[in-house]
Amino acid sequence: MSDLSLDAMQLDRYSRHVIMDEVGPAGQAALLDGSVLVVGAGGLGSPVVQYLAAAGVGRLGIVDDDVVERSNLQRQIVHADADVGRPKVESAAAYVRNLNPDVTVETYETRLAAGSIDEIAAGYDVLCDASDNFATRYLCNDYCVLTDTPLSHGAIYRFEGQVITIDPGGDGPCYRCLFPQAPEPGTVPDCATTGVLGVLPGTVGCLQATEVIKQLTGIGEALTGRLLMYDAADMSVETVPVHRSPDCPVCGESATIDSLDEVTYEARCTIPAK
Amino acid sequence: MRVTVDVKGEETHEVDLETAEGTPAARSSPPTYAELLAAIDYSPHEVSVLVDGHPVPEDQPVETDEVTVLRLIKGG
Numbered sequence: 348m349s350d351l352s353l354d355a356m357q358l359d360r361y362s363r364h365v366i367m368d369e370v371g372p373a374g375q376a377a378l379l380d381g382s383v384l385v386v387g388a389g390g391l392g393s394p395v396v397q398y399l400a401a402a403g404v405g406r407l408g409i410v411d412d413d414v415v416e417r418s419n420l421q422r423q424i425v426h427a428d429a430d431v432g433r434p435k436v437e438s439a440a441a442y443v444r445n446l447n448p449d450v451t452v453e454t455y456e457t458r459l460a461a462g463s464i465d466e467i468a469a470g471y472d473v474l475c476d477a478s479d480n481f482a483t484r485y486l487c488n489d490y491c492v493l494t495d496t497p498l499s500h501g502a503i504y505r506f507e508g509q510v511i512t513i514d515p516g517g518d519g520p521c522y523r524c525l526f527p528q529a530p531e532p533g534t535v536p537d538c539a540t541t542g543v544l545g546v547l548p549g550t551v552g553c554l555q556a557t558e559v560i561k562q563l564t565g566i567g568e569a570l571t572g573r574l575l576m577y578d579a580a581d582m583s584v585e586t587v588p589v590h591r592s593p594d595c596p597v598c599g600e601s602a603t604i605d606s607l608d609e610v611t612y613e614a615r616c617t618i619p620a621k
Numbered sequence: 622m623r624v625t626v627d628v629k630g631e632e633t634h635e636v637d638l639e640t641a642e643g644t645p646a647a648r649s650s651p652p653t654y655a656e657l658l659a660a661i662d663y664s665p666h667e668v669s670v671l672v673d674g675h676p677v678p679e680d681q682p683v684e685t686d687e688v689t690v691l692r693l694i695k696g697g
Binding site: 387389390391392476477478479480481484501502503504507508509520524525526527528529530531534535537538543548574576578585587588589590592594615 | 629630664666667669671674675676678689691693694695696697
């Protein structure tokens with residue numbers, strides 16, 4: 348696909364992209380040549396997987412160790428009622444294969460860990476953090492900074508969402524710049540205990556998919572150096588300027604994390620004292 | 622010292638650090654960002670404090686009259 352040649356079927360399927368000056372055949376070819384690892388096939392991961400597959404991202408990896416539960420179906424729209432009890436990666440992959448034969452989907456039914464992320468994530472152009480726990484969020488951040496891989500971060504809580512793009516090659520901050528350590532376990536509530544508006548991850552996940560597509564095609568201004576905050580209750584969007592921290596343990600001037608082996612990715616994701 | 626604390630997604634607080642609960646009125650060292658957070662019932666573990674968009678360590682003295690607070694959220 349690197350010669351920008353799209354076959355007749357692809358010209359038809361992606362015609363609304365191809366006719367856009369900003370995308371065009373080259374942008375669509377970049378999507379078809381692109382690869383994205385989606386970490387989490389839940390609320391955020393569902394729309395990310397759906398829209399990246401529809402857009403024709405050529406290689407889509409999906410990581411998740413959960414099975415579909417009935418309580419997921421209020422918001423995790425890549426799964427269906429008949430999928431209850433099925434591994435999420437399986438039902439998400441089935442959705443992708445049914446939607447777009449141009450997409451090669453690869454599944455990893457596991458929880459991403461420091462010992463496995465390199466093997467799983469190596470070779471993907473972009474990571475999309477659609478996870479629901481801090482250990483995975485910090486692991487994705489640190490891996491992407493250390494390997495210079497762009498990362499889309501998204502998170503949700505009740506009516507609100509946060510999105511930021513981390514481009515380690517740019518000037519913007521990483522997740523650890525903003526939040527150097529994970530909070531004490533149990534201090535930050537999750538969706539299972541506080542609830543979440545079902546449509547919220549759809550909105551936030553679509554923002555993440557948008558950022559991933561922009562990374563792959565080079566279109567527009569990336570959401571780096573600013574944290575987008577969306578409030579569904581107020582129907583408000585605010586972007587907060589954020590800068591890289593010189594004290595950041597992974598991307599700062601005197602970074603202390605050189606390897607994922609140096610961090611304990613559980614509880615507070617801290618670096619043990621040397 | 623009066624500080625405007627804009628907690629994104631929540632309220633904006635006006636905190637008088639000289640009289641904030643738990644902050645001694647007479648002290649040898651200036652109040653820290655952790656004390657500022659304590660005055661509005663936040664733990665440094667659940668938020669990040671920004672001054673002009675720059676994250677500041679919780680143990681640093683407050684040297685501004687306006688800060689932004691970002692809350693950690695984790696759901697996915």
